[in-house]
Amino acid sequence: MITARMTAGRRIAASLAVAALAFGVTSCGAINQQATTTQYNASDGIHVDVADAEVRNLMFVANTDASEARLIGSVVNDADSAVSVSIKADSASAVTIEVPANEVIKLEDDANETVISSLGVNQGEHAVTIFTADGETVEFSVPVVDGTLAEYRDFVPGGYDSATTEHLKPVEHESTSGH
Incomplete structure (x- = not known):
């Protein structure tokens, strides 16, 4: 026979179980930073500011022996006067990019092609680079x-x-799982 006291006890136990479950599911947000609040550069290249110059999405595209690398990305100058940005990677010689006042230099454009010789850093690695x-x-x-x-x-x-890269092409395999 079920009494009113047993029913009330079951309700309290069920309520506590639901509260514990809800706390367990939602409490991770109390101690972990919410991922959508983290700002980051959604690109392959880096973003760095030096003086009035804003370097955006910059990376090196190297040939197979890393003897040469082309800079791609943009250099932005929002100032009212021209700026010269020197870029020196590892053991390579420095290159200078002149950016007129209130202009953007897009290094992907043929007119702005900038190649560094003797980069000496392999693809997939990072080059320690000094911006001045x-x-x-x-x-x-x-x-x-x-x-x-x-x-x-x-x-x-x-x-x-x-x-x-021809060896990187996907190869079709027969499935043995029947799916």
Whole structure:
């Protein structure tokens, strides 16, 4: 026979179980940062500011032996006077990019092609790079990519060689699972 006291006890126990479950499911937000509040650069390249210059989505696209690498990305100057940005990666010689006042230099454009010789950093690694403008210096790690991804193939110094990635093509396998 079920009494009113037993029913009330079961309701309380059930309520506590539901509360414990709800706390367990939602409490991780109390101690972990919400991922959607983290700001990041949604690109393959880096973003760095040096003096009045804003370097955006910068990376090196290297050839197979990393003897040369092309810079791609943009350098933005929102100031009212021109700025010169020096970029020196690892053991390579420095290059200088002149950016007129209130202009953007897009390094992907043929007119702005900037190639660094003797980069000495392999694809998939990062090159320690020093950015200098108006007496300010910033050091940053810049990614080095190659022509594996189609969107970078046009920027490989000396041209893209398909032999370097032809082994990466997917191979169809027969499924044994019956699906």
